[in-house]
Amino acid sequence: MTSAVEQEYIKVIVFQLADKEYAIPVSHVQGIEKLMHITRVPKTPPFVKGVINLRGVVTPIIDLRERFNLPIVGEEDAARIIIITLEDMEVGFVVDSANDVLDIAADSIEQQPEVVGSLEEEFISGVAKLDNRLLILLHLDKVLNPLS
Amino acid sequence: MEVNQYLEMFIEESKEHLQACSEHLLELEKNPEDLSIVNEIFRSAHTLKGMSATMGFEDLADLTHKMENVLDAIRNEKIQVTPEILDVVFESVDHLEEMVMDIAEGGDGKRDVQATVEQLKRIEAGEEVVKVMEAAKEIAATTVQQESQLIYDDFEKTVLAQSVEQGHFAYEISVTLREDCLLKAARVFMVFEILEKNGDVIKSVPAVDRLEEEQFDQTFHIAFISKEQADDLQKKLMKVSEVEEVLVIPLENNVLKLDKKVETVEEVPQQPQQEVVKAVVEPVATNNKAQSPNNKSGHVSNKMIRVNIERLDILMNLFEELVIDRGRLQSISAEVNHQELNETVERMSRVMGDLQNIVLTMRMVQVETVFNRFPKMVRQLSRDLNKKINLEIIGAETELDRTVIDEIGDPLVHLIRNSLDHGIESPEVRLAKGKPEEGTVQLRAFHSGNYVFIEIEDDGAGINREKVLAKAISKGVVTTETAKTLSDKQINELILASGFSTADVISDISGRGVGLDVVKTTIESLGGNISIDSTEGVGSTFSIQLPLTLSIISVMLVEIEKEIYAIPLSSIIETSIIRHSEILNAHNQKVIDFRGKVVPLVFLDEIFEVPRSESQDDEFYSVVIVRKGEKLAGLVVDSFIGQQEIVLKSLGNYLTNIFAISGATILGNGKVALIVDCNALMK
Incomplete structure (x- = not known):
């Protein structure tokens, strides 16, 4: 989220989707799980994969590839579910793989990304350049928004 | 002497004994001749006395003792049971309850009960029972002091x-x-x-x-x-x-x-010789006597401990993790196929099955724990109001989550008071209207779909809508314009608005106009709602709908392709297998003839858009017949799995308002199954 501005460094979880790397502040991440059985919930948008049993809590799962209109691939071993909390919501994101935990400098985040191309801009709160890596910071409110 | 650790136990047990006293007193009122009931009351009172004395609550013990004297006299047929005497005994029990409540809230259980004590004494004396005089006791006390x-x-x-x-x-x-x-x-x-x-x-x-x-x-x-x-x-x-x-x-x-x-x-001045000595010394003996032959009378004292609900939640979640691991173990043991491993896993599964039952039911409490205080309250109120009222309780065994139980008591008290005070007419009015002299208030609890309903129905005067409207307008609750657009039901519900009271005479029982809106807010804070049906002259029904969150419900698990769905048993009438040829078409709707009724079919695989690997063409359909009120529908599924008790879980705050799904549950294998909301499938 944009709260990065006030801090000098923010700690983020870096994950992979297709050929790009994305980042979510650690403060919003509750945990990273391996893929498990997902129960489909009917009459929901296609990017809602369903719900899982996360230690006794029924948690909805969003497939970020579907959400960002990226090509769908089969289940990979590296695929992970990143459990996010935002306000009173708890949601899991299916990603290709969870790569890293990084500290990124707040001033390395640029607000207006132009490089992103196909990805819908509304989900992006900024991009951070780190050496030769480009991290896309997600706007969690927007990613979770349209269902409310 | 550290008594604090026993305090909670003491409070719990005192409440139980007082409850037992009240119940038996009510029974005694109906059968004044049955002295075995008096014995029961005596026993409860006696135990209470002993406990409170040990705990150092002297006022409590003292009043119990006085009450016990009266009971003893009744038991020994010195006193005839009359409503007046019972009133005083009831009053004493009320005082005792207040004292226990006070202690529970951290007080010292002291209370001015002089009036009641006097009355108890007078009863004891008035009926020529040996009187224990205060003065004599003083003497006794001083004598003891000297020795x-x-x-x-x-x-x-x-x-x-x-x-x-x-x-x-x-x-x-x-x-x-x-x-x-x-x-x-x-x-x-x-x-x-x-x-x-x-x-x-x-x-x-x-x-x-x-x-x-x-x-x-x-x-x-x-x-x-x-x-x-x-x-x-x-x-x-x-x-x-x-x-x-x-x-x-x-x-x-x-x-x-x-x-x-x-x-x-x-x-000496009075007659029979050893009565009082008996009263003092004998109780233990009587106690034992009463216990052995009277076991069938069903007073089983429950041993209770209090547990923080949070701990139960944690326990439940931990247990569910165990269930997941059990599932894994089972599949591993199936793969390895090692006999000893298989046996161990099997045994563990059985033990966990039992454990699961205990964990799940631990949070559930029967509404009886709330309902059982009402008979006495209604009795007292009907005497105060000079009305004849019969309270019927139905479905007291319905279980509700403990958190809801704790909250629902006060609103119900308000509503019952309201029904008694404003609803039921006085006997004269009733007779003039051609109604039976005795009014009836029915308190019902039942599960329906995903809700627990608690209804209070009276056969009283009903709501006078014109009066309500006029009042609401005069109090500024609604404007004259909006008033015209309100439906009957909406007008009924105006009485739940704050600052409303229609009683012509404001009594201390209800009618301060603060009660009913508090009821509404409390119920809404529990995620429920309240509605009112009323026919003027015939009666009113207050219906409280409470969500089943965290409750345990029985469901029928069904399978559609590879997906498992749970259908609440409370909606199910029966299951049946029908032939393809039995399906009829009516107005683009497939229907079946079910016991002479035309029942529309709902194909769950279509409703839930279940992905089919191949179109199936069975000759037989598995149908679950469900009900919503009078309406029936047949849900077509692939197969029935069986009946199971499940914990209802919400889908969280992200997925809200999913059509025809009311929640989810976690199955024995750790997977999530969705719960079908039958009400949504029938319009």
């Missing part, structure tokens, strides 16, 4: 006397600490510790709290019952360091004899 270091009041004497009856010894122990003793509180503690291992401390002078604060000189006195010999006790106590002297004096020969002496003196 021993301690003053005993009535109940302490009783406790002592009973212990002696049971073969214990009663002692008075004086412990003197050395003058140079530095840790007096610690020594006191050690003395009490030894004593409590060997018997029961009845009383101490100074009181325990003062002892703990070292507010005494060198000596303190204790009344004590034990099976130990005096010598042994003395030796044990002398082992505490810094103790100067220990005196153990057996008590039988002063206090107890005194008891009898006093009673005998009192009895």
Whole structure:
């Protein structure tokens, strides 16, 4: 989220989707799980994969590839579910793989990304350049928004 | 003497005993001749007395004792049971309840009950039962003081006397600490510790709290019952360091004899000889007698402990993790196919099955725990209001989550009071209207779909909508314009608005106009809602709908392709297998003939857009017949799996309002199954 501005460094979880790397502040991440059985919930948008049993809590799962209109691939071993909390919501994101935990400098985040191309801009709160890596910071409110 | 750890147990048990008293009193009112009921009440009162005396709540014990005297007189047929007498006894029970509540809230259980005590005494005396005079007791007390270091009041004497009856010894122990003793509180503690291992401390002078604060000189006195010999006790106590002297004096020969002496003196002017002595000494014996042949009367005292609900939540979640691992273990053992492993896993699964039942039911409480206080309340109110009212309770065994139970009591009290006060008419009015003289209030609880309903129905006057409207407008609750657009139901519900009261005469029972809107807010805060149906002149029904969150419901698990869905058993009428040829078409709707009724079919695979690997063409369909009110529907599924108790879980705050899905549950294999909302499938 944009709260990065006030801090000098923010700690983020870096994950992979297709050929790009994305980042979510650690403060919003509750945990990273391996893929498990997902129960489909009917009459929901296609990017809602369903719900899982996360230690006794029924948690909805969003497939970020579907959400960002990226090509769908089969289940990979590296695929992970990143459990996010935002306000009173708890949601899991299916990603290709969870790569890293990084500290990124707040001033390395640029607000207006132009490089992103196909990805819908509304989900992006900024991009951070780190050496030769480009991290896309997600706007969690927007990613979770349209269902409310 | 650390009593705090017993306090909660004491409170729980006191409540149970008081509840038992109330129930039996109500029963007694219906069958005044049945003296076995009196015995039951007597037993509860007696236990309560003993407990409160031990815990040091003297007012509580004292009042119980007075009540016990009256009961004893009834039991011995000295007094005829009359409504007036029962009123006083009820009043005493009310006082006792208040005292226990006070103690539960951290008070000392003190309460001014002089009036009730006087009445109890008068009953006792008025019916020529041997009277225990206050003056005589004073004498007794002073006499005791002269002979021993301690003053005993009535109940302490009783406790002592009973212990002696049971073969214990009663002692008075004086412990003197050395003058140079530095840790007096610690020594006191050690003395009490030894004593409590060997018997029961009845009383101490100074009181325990003062002892703990070292507010005494060198000596303190204790009344004590034990099976130990005096010598042994003395030796044990002398082992505490810094103790100067220990005196153990057996008590039988002063206090107890005194008891009898006093009673005998009192009895002389009146007739029968040993009644009071019996009242004091006999209860234990009666107790035992009553217990053996009367076991069938069903008073099983529940042993309770209180557990924080949070801990239960944690327990539940941890348990669910275990269930997931059990599933894994089962599949591993199936793969490995090692006999011993298989056996172990199988046994573990069985144990976990039992454990699961316990964990799941632990949070659930029957609404009975709330409902059981109403009969007495209705009785009292109907007497106050001079109305004849019969309260019927249906579905008291319906289970609700503990958190909801705790909250729902007060709103229900309000609503019942309201029905009694404003709903049911006075007997004269009822007769004039051609209704039975006795009004009926029905309190119902039941599960339906994903909700628990609690309904209060009265056959009273109903709501006068014109009056309600006029009042609402005059109070500014609604404007004249909006008033015209309101439906009947909406007008009914105006009485739930704040600042509303239609009673012509404001009574202290209801009608302050603050009650019903509080009811509404409380229920809404629980995630429920309240609605009112009313026909003027016929009666009103207040219907409270509460969500089943966290409750356990029975469901039928069904399978559609590879997906498992749960259908609440409360909606299901039956399941059946029908032939393809039995399906009829009516207005583009597939229907079947089910026991002479035309029932529309709902194909769940279509509703839930279940991905089909291949189109199936079975000759037979599995159909679950469900109901919503009068309406029926047949849900077509692939196969039935079976019935199961499940915990209802919400889908969280992200997925809300999913069509025809009311929640989810976690199955034995750790997977999530969705719960079908049958109500949404029938319009």
